[in-house]
Structures are given as structure tokens and as C-alpha cells.
Amino acid sequence: MLGKVKVRLRPIVSRINLPTVIKTAILPGDSNETLFIATQVGEIFYIRDGNIRIFLDIRTKIIQLGTSEAGVSVGGYDERGLLGLAFHPEFYYNGQFYLHYSVAGTQGPGALPESFSPNPCDQKTLNRRWNNRKTQYNHIDTVEEWILPSNGQPQKRRTLLNVRRPFFNHNGVNSLNFSPETGKLVLTTGDGGAGYDPFNLSQNDMEIAGKIIEMDVSKNTFIQNPPVVTRFHELPVPIQETLTVIAKGVRNIPGISFQRYYNQYIKYVGNVGQDSVESIFSFVHYKPIPVTELVQTFLMKSEADQEGVINFGWRGWEGSFPTSIISGCSENTTLDEKTIVYYNEAIKTAVRRIQPLTSYFHKDQRPDKFGGTALTGVQAYMGNRIPSLSGSVVFTDLARKEGSGSPAKGVLAYTRIRTDCKLNDFSMIQTEYNFGSESAYYVSLGTNLNQTTLYLGVYGSMKVTDFNQGTIFEIIP
Numbered sequence: 001m002l003g004k005v006k007v008r009l010r011p012i013v014s015r016i017n018l019p020t021v022i023k024t025a026i027l028p029g030d031s032n033e034t035l036f037i038a039t040q041v042g043e044i045f046y047i048r049d050g051n052i053r054i055f056l057d058i059r060t061k062i063i064q065l066g067t068s069e070a071g072v073s074v075g076g077y078d079e080r081g082l083l084g085l086a087f088h089p090e091f092y093y094n095g096q097f098y099l100h101y102s103v104a105g106t107q108g109p110g111a112l113p114e115s116f117s118p119n120p121c122d123q124k125t126l127n128r129r130w131n132n133r134k135t136q137y138n139h140i141d142t143v144e145e146w147i148l149p150s151n152g153q154p155q156k157r158r159t160l161l162n163v164r165r166p167f168f169n170h171n172g173v174n175s176l177n178f179s180p181e182t183g184k185l186v187l188t189t190g191d192g193g194a195g196y197d198p199f200n201l202s203q204n205d206m207e208i209a210g211k212i213i214e215m216d217v218s219k220n221t222f223i224q225n226p227p228v229v230t231r232f233h234e235l236p237v238p239i240q241e242t243l244t245v246i247a248k249g250v251r252n253i254p255g256i257s258f259q260r261y262y263n264q265y266i267k268y269v270g271n272v273g274q275d276s277v278e279s280i281f282s283f284v285h286y287k288p289i290p291v292t293e294l295v296q297t298f299l300m301k302s303e304a305d306q307e308g309v310i311n312f313g314w315r316g317w318e319g320s321f322p323t324s325i326i327s328g329c330s331e332n333t334t335l336d337e338k339t340i341v342y343y344n345e346a347i348k349t350a351v352r353r354i355q356p357l358t359s360y361f362h363k364d365q366r367p368d369k370f371g372g373t374a375l376t377g378v379q380a381y382m383g384n385r386i387p388s389l390s391g392s393v394v395f396t397d398l399a400r401k402e403g404s405g406s407p408a409k410g411v412l413a414y415t416r417i418r419t420d421c422k423l424n425d426f427s428m429i430q431t432e433y434n435f436g437s438e439s440a441y442y443v444s445l446g447t448n449l450n451q452t453t454l455y456l457g458v459y460g461s462m463k464v465t466d467f468n469q470g471t472i473f474e475i476i477p
Helices: 291-299 343-350
Strands: 005-016 019-025 034-039 043-048 051-057 082-087 096-102 139-147 155-165 176-178 185-188 212-215 243-248 256-261 264-271 277-283 324-328 336-340 358-361 375-381 392-397 411-415 427-432 441-447 454-459 470-476
Touching: 005 034, 005 043, 019 082, 019 454, 019 470, 034 082, 034 470, 043 082, 096 155, 096 176, 176 256, 243 291, 256 375, 264 375, 277 375, 277 392, 392 441
Parallel strands: 005 427, 019 441, 082 176, 375 441
Antiparallel strands: 005 470, 019 034, 034 043, 043 051, 082 096, 096 139, 139 155, 176 185, 185 212, 212 243, 256 264, 264 277, 277 358, 324 336, 375 392, 392 411, 411 427, 441 454, 454 470
8 A cells, every 4th residue: 555645845946937857967076966957948047055047048949939830829838848958977077968959940830730630430540641741840859969168158069869740749858868777868759749649650660759769979979960850760870870769659758767776777657648547657677679770670671679679558558548539428428438549559569568557547536546637757766854755656747637716736646666567556645835826737857866855846837938937846754
């Protein structure tokens, strides 16, 4: 049984823009860890002696947020922007860090003229293709290497990857993290967006979308300006040689977390759900596939050996359920009819996929549970200040589904790893903090280097264009 846990929230900084990444690093020449915060609009702050200072401001490099295709307003909600920040494991010595963001001036018309809805009875909706990719896309995401010189301002060194994205959403968040296991940079993005993965990019081996990718940043560093691509085989061979694929079947991911367990690491990944369920997966062993190998088998029209690649099952599976399309029942408005959308795909991936460690639902009538909206963070906690959480996995949901009229409030919850790999239950964490009548969306979850402190990013609005409504909290006993 998972016991009831109570925590308090201690505000560290407030009135900032929507926080996408919260993590610590040791600055060159320093002896203490410093807390860094990246915001969706393109600022990176750090906290020093209780004061907030600017580390880097790339707002002019970020796509105009809050507008969709061709500059039409989408009411301020957006999933693009500055999404990833990672410090090189040797940052203290080499000053290198990495950014993932949506590039200014790359707005396209989008990959589909109308909103997408799959229909199990209509073959056309189940076999959509992403054609004319050079013109029919939403924006371009880039991954860059930067350096903090010993006596100056951060500056860009090179671009590692330029990826065209079909839609404005599912670009990942907290999307860059270094693996303590391999020393490589791990990129976690999503399936490209629009809901239901219209082009099934997440299961297609050639698509960059819907994968977890390891990047060897110490290899072939002479490449400066990679082409803008959507598929692995469009990359020059020297870039292919730096990439391996860890996982596929991703819908959208709020980062990857590594937990040391004896002499190995447990990896935790949350997959944001479609309509029914949010899922957290864990795995220890995997065998990444070199992208060169994937491309070779693709060109030879054969299939790569995927024995050790992790598959989360999307789009055939949403967590541990076959992906369903939901429609209201005309006879009884309190009931919903759920129809399997991609039956054949669910069968095809049924055996290849891994089961979630835990799942929680958008509707859940059980007394000590909650109905969630979207998973926004997953972090292992190895501290002992909150003993009941020690060694567990903490996660956040954007907003708990509650009665209309009450302001939105996020949820904090936790689960524990099971050594028998069985599906585990989860429990809510009670947070003592009075947000009053304001909305409090839990948008990000972060931790320090040795995972003994947890940080929570809260925003007062769902809209990135409502500025300065963010607070960063430390989660304390």
C-alpha cells in the first residue's frame, strides 16, 4: 500500500513566464549547485543568494507563440517555444550546454488542412500520409550546442539537429537530459501532434517524431549546419553516426528521469495520454539501434532487429488500453461509448510494447484518486527529508478534473518501482499551500543533481501569452 503523504510548497521565485525546465548545475569555478529555470518564451534564469538573474535570453530566436498556422491566434495556448535545456556532464570544466526550441520565422501552414479525427469505419482516416513535407508543416525545432566561455556571455557553437514538425503540439517538454549511464544527450519529443498521431509517425522507424533519441555530442563535431529534415535517412551520414534510437511509440513526453538502483539505472518516462489515461513507464535494460543501421535496413527494404528497443505502444495503445475514440451515448448522457480506433495496429504492437509502471485516468470515481488532464513531469526522488517519498517516483498532472466553477489546480502524486515489474498503484500527495481563488496549473517538475530536492513549476494560466504568472516552489516536508 502507498501511504498518504503530505508536503508543503515553499515559493522560491514568482512572477516569471511559463517554466518548461527546472534543474541545477554547478557553474564553472563555483562550488555550489545553482538552480536554473527555462521559460517557454525563451529566457533562462538562475538563482543566486535568493536573487534571480538572467543566464541567457533567446526570446528573439523563438517562434511567435500563441498563433497557429499562418499566424492565426489559437487563444494563447501553445506547446512550442524553449522546451529543452541540458548541461553537459562536464559543464563545470567545459561550459557546454544544450537547447531545444521552436525557431522564429519558421511558421508553416500545418500538415493537414482540417482538424483530424480517426474513424474506424473509414479507411482513409486510418491511413493518412504526410505529403509535401517541405511546404506542409507547422514549424521547425532545433537542438543546439552552446558554451559559457570562462569570462563572457553564453554563445552558440553549433546546431545538432533541425527537425520539421507537422503540427504545433507534442514537441516534448524538459526534452533534453544527459544519461548518467551512457554520457549521451537524450532527446525526448513527441509524435508531432494533432491527436491520434494521424500519420502514425511514432511507430515508423524512419520518422524522427515519436522516438527517444540518444545523441553522442562528442562525435563528428565538425558538422555546423545540418539540413532541415523529418526522417533519419534525410540526415547526412556523419549526423546519423551520432544518433541511436532508444524507444518508439511515444505520444508526448515530459522528459526522462534516471534513478540509480545498485549498479544500474532505472529509466522513467511519462507518456501523455489521448482521451483516457496518462501513463508512466520504467525500464532498465535496452539495446539502442544505431540510426545508420535503421537507415541501411530501410534502404535495403528489410526490417531492423529491434530486440532491445523500447516500444510504448502508441498509437495502437494508450497506456495499457487499446487506443479508443470516445463518443457520448445518446440514451444516457452520463455514459461514454469507447470504440477501438486502430484495432490492427493494437494487435501488431501488442507483444512488442512494454506495460506501464503505473497509469492514472481522466475519469476515476475511486475515493482516494483523481481525474487528470495531462502528465507534466516525472522525477525520481532519492532524498530523505520527505522519508515517505524516498526512493519513489513523483509525478505531476496539469490540472485535476473537478466541478466547473472552481479554479484549476494541479496534482502531485507518486508511485514506487516494483522489482517484479508488475503494474503499480499510485497515491496523491497532499500539498499544503493556499493558492486562493487563482488557477494553479502544475506545468513542470524538476530536481537537483542528486535527486534529493524536488521543484514544482506552477502557472496561473493555460496560455503562454498570459505573461509573468509563474511561481517555482521547492517541495518540502
